[in-house]
Amino acid sequence: MIKYTDMTAQQRKAEYSAVLADYEKQKALGLKLNMARGKPGKEQLDMVTDLCNILVKPEDFICDGIDSRNYGNVDGLPAAKELFADILGCKPEQCFVGGNASLQLMYDVIAKAYTNGLLHSDKPWSKLEKVKWLCPAPGYDRHFKVTASFGMELITVPMTAYGPDMDMVEALIKDPAVKGMWNVPKYSNPEGVVYSDETIRRIASMKPAAPDFMLMWDNAYCIHEFEGAFVPFADILSLCAENGNADMVYEFASTSKVTFPGAGVGVMATSEKNLAYLVPLINIQTIGFDKINQLRHVKYLQNKEHTLALMRRHAAILRPKFHAVLDALDREIAPLGIGSWRRPVGGYFVSYDAMPGTAKRALALCKEAGVTMTGAGATFPYGVDPRDSNIRIAPTLPPVEELEQAIAIFCNCVKLAALEKLGV
């Protein structure tokens, strides 16, 4: 096979006819396949369902003298703080253990900045003329939507193989209206990039003009290798503290992809000073989160080592799915020179960069053939990819056989879109 750009017009026409014929056959199957969202599959859920059978008798619900069934302990069970501190490498006193979603903790702490102001704010952000926010992209659509929903101006920072473009970040944070930055430091969504030590060092030692700058550190995939051994990560709280930025960082994690996506436990880790300021504000919003579910997780996951063992069992389920996608891309697309992708070893996504100007068209073709994908552009602020190129592939939910069908259709769609662009 030769590259599409090296083909003659006639060769491209022939290729187009051949691919189109194959695509029409796939379409005729009337399939309904979904590679849209980073959901664990049924096999993974079944594997951890014993979590729900771990607390049975009334006495099982008592932990460190606290009755998990009753009100109280808005910042979480002490045992749950210890579990997350073990996993994240921070101190239990820095952990705020919440409900079933770390996204809600992220939203809520930004909402508090907006409605009440943070520890080092002059006033609530709602009283400011303008708030700007740094968005490394491609990135996580739900992050961008949170800050957009508060009317902030989202500034795109390009992602590199080492993390966000730090020269650009260091220039932008000189503007006091720039109040924060999203990060998924390990196996970034969607590219699977792991921030380099150097990137992390530069981030931890930033000197933003805004005294209440929020370094949002969504460590969503901190223990989520699907290939190879666990990759240790630095404790961002310590690194920031060493650089005089103790109150700048808010780290998040959850068990959404360890136990249940809909019924896991989320955590926010931040300085004790930040917690002393925030916990009373959060305590106005709620009397407390679900401590029974926290206790289930404490007893089921036990500690970091035991949790990593469970993650290896998840990896065994996920690995063939990622291979099905990556192998198809290697085989079908690589020789054609019409797209590029990284080869992640953790996280929940594969990020595909199509020939510029063809992502939307390729996904429209996918949809016609019954394959639902995350919308083109979703990985950029405001849902607009200026190059119309990035596509997020989520291989985790479908069984392998469905995934193979879906990625085969996807490959034909990006081929057709590229050929149309090049002229056929």
Place this chain on the structure above:
Amino acid sequence: MIKYTDMTAQQRKAEYSAVLADYEKQKALGLKLNMARGKPGKEQLDMVTDLCNILVKPEDFICDGIDSRNYGNVDGLPAAKELFADILGCKPEQCFVGGNASLQLMYDVIAKAYTNGLLHSDKPWSKLEKVKWLCPAPGYDRHFKVTASFGMELITVPMTAYGPDMDMVEALIKDPAVKGMWNVPKYSNPEGVVYSDETIRRIASMKPAAPDFMLMWDNAYCIHEFEGAFVPFADILSLCAENGNADMVYEFASTSKVTFPGAGVGVMATSEKNLAYLVPLINIQTIGFDKINQLRHVKYLQNKEHTLALMRRHAAILRPKFHAVLDALDREIAPLGIGSWRRPVGGYFVSYDAMPGTAKRALALCKEAGVTMTGAGATFPYGVDPRDSNIRIAPTLPPVEELEQAIAIFCNCVKLAALEKLGV
């Protein structure tokens, strides 16, 4: 016994000495008793703990084709909507079923008004000069704190035996800056007042100047009789709709005092138009609430009738506790003419009105003797009771024998405070 006000100075001195001697004996016991918060007791929690053993095998977690373990369904499981619609008398489509706390749903919908505006708002409330809020008092401290945390001006509306003073409410809502009103319509916190049909009719037909007025209808104790038969209540959503106020009302309920305070399920019921506006905003905050816990509740509570049967078992546990408190007040305080209280048949509190100017002193004496009570003033906006009179008694948590000790100490404390006030 004669009334303290009818006593001579000498009689009061003698009484003071006698009560003080008894109080000192109680103090010497070094007790630690708590009548501060409306928490269910251990016996109640043990009674419902089987809730956690209802979902066991993977297939148990599927409901109406939805896997409760995975992401999705931000507005709740359809079966959970049906359960709450049955209990509240509204339509399932009007129910938003959330996480473990209805307080969080209340906070969040007001937060959305503040950060984004509501369906009929001209702009987000954070952009307004002034927002005022009506607070029937005595009322629930956590309600008042929510609206105070957004910088609103809280306006006290006196409670009567029939609900809030509606003449005053109807006058106040002519001010377009008045944006909402708290209500606990059945067994109000703390007095146990049930709003009369006439009060509810006047509320449902209000014509507030603010187009985005929020009638916050916290039906926290809608099925929480501890004495006598279940008292039916009107569907406030229908009543408001009949009066052209369909989008004015937000009703809340939860299973915090049906199953677990810390791990129940909360619901917000409001117009379908309001939900169509709010759900996408809430979906920015979270991917979804804990559907596993929703499903547990659906299977355990089943429907309204079955839930009412469970509430009768709660009532059997609670009744002796309320009797212990009310009987002591009848016996010890009623003849002295130094306090007044209602005799609730549902809810979680007894509200005691001490001789004006003595509530704080009485509670300080309680504290000295090891009895923790809700702080004086807590039942009023900003925590300030202008008459320093109202005290909230929460009899539900302690076992009956502890409660009898605690209320005996309480009676001595209000006697001492009254005698000090009258002069001894």
